Amino acid sequence: MSFLRMDELDIGGKRVMIREDFNVPLEAGRVTSDARLRAALPTINMALNRGAAVILLSHLGRPNEGEYSDEFSLAPVAEHLSGLLNRPVKLKKDWLNGVDVEAGEVVLCENVRFNNGEKGNDETLARSMASLCDIFVMDAFGTAHRAQASTEGVIRYAPVACAGPLLSRELYELESALTNPERPMLAIVGGSKVSTKLTVLESLMSKVDELIVGGGIANTFIAASGHDVGQSLYEPDLIHEAQRLIRMAHKKGGEIPIPKDVVVAKSFTKDAEAYVRGVDEVQQDEMILDIGPLTAIDYATMIQGAGTVIWNGPVGVFEFKNFAAGTRAIADAIEISNAFSIAGGGDTLAAIDQFNIADGVSYISTGGGAFLEYVEGKILPAVAALEARFNA
Ligand code: 3PG
Ligand code: MG
Secondary structure (H helix, E strand, O other): OOOOEHHHOOOOOOEEEEEOOOOOOEEOOEEOOOHHHHHHHHHHHHHHHOOOEEEEEOOOOOOOOOOOOHHHOOHHHHHHHHHHHOOOOEEEOOOOOOOOOOOOOEEEEOOHHHOOOOOOOOHHHHHHHHOOOOEEEEOOHHHOOOOOHHHHHHHHHOOOEEEOHHHHHHHHHHHHHHOOOOOOEEEEEOOOOHHHHHHHHHHHHHHOOEEEEOHHHHHHHHHHOOOOOOOOOOOHHHHHHHHHHHHHHHHOOOEOOOOOEEEEEOOOOOOOOOEEEEOOOOOOOOEEEEEOHHHHHHHHHHHHHOOEEEEEOOOOOOOOHHHOHHHHHHHHHHHHOOOEEEEOOHHHHHHHHHOOOHHHOOEEOOOOHHHHHHHHOOOOHHHHHHHHHHHO
């Protein structure tokens, strides 16, 4: 991959605008997992140490475009980041009209998704962002799969556009891990819906030897195997697709295993009472919130036998203590495994933090969707734009 890199440039005294992925989980106005903020620190510190005036951009969540809302404000991020950088981080609300920032200072611009035209990659918007800087640094690997004004668009119009150290490192690590991976290769994909991950599951099937599905996705596969899932979150319309993927796996000599046992509850609440059931014993008024202990052993064994493990998404509602055991078993198995392990995605990073296994994971990506799209072999639009500028 060839593109300009921030560390090759003389950035002293320049207005350096860095696109970050500060899309972090918040609870009651506080950042609950700061992995993405910590991952951005080396780039920001490098820019400051070299005397740049630093302007940071990020999105947060999916607000209604064109409307400010407190709920999606980056204020908690500015505050948390200020603590991590040990210096003030000013939050600028109406920044498209201009940003005052001196060398050695950091200004965080309010959520890019409050601007009309961000998602549609509007040219006028991208040009006004570009006009605020001398150098644009794309460092948001987690958002590199989005062709939006603050990612792909601004790269085309900025006076100079380059990749930041985090983006470069993510691409380098993933490419090294996925070129001639150690086999068998196992992917663990959790999440609530098959519909949002159907193409991912399908292309992963052609790359990996085994695929473990978790969460709501697994419920659809359980239903596709003929079991009643009671009140569980699942997608009846996608049962045929799930069956097709199971057949695809078998044809390749691999499998998408169905849990033997599950943990259920009668309500989706933090302190709901948990019951272990065989997968064919789920009652009408119960919902599946985790894999059961026998399944956890099976999955841990698969992880121990793998040469490469790709992990995106928990297998249960690990935020609730009664439904955390399955995800903990996966995390522990990855921690002790000798497989090359790559993990990515917001929930996955939160689980890695919660179970304190970061040291046992070979590479932790800040990307969720971007990470999966990269693994699938898709071109990330922001990376393509950097390459196009480099080759122009
Ligand atoms: C993510 O968390 O995956 C990225 O920040 C992208 O967010 P998005 O899916 O809302 O574009
Ligand atoms: Mg390990």
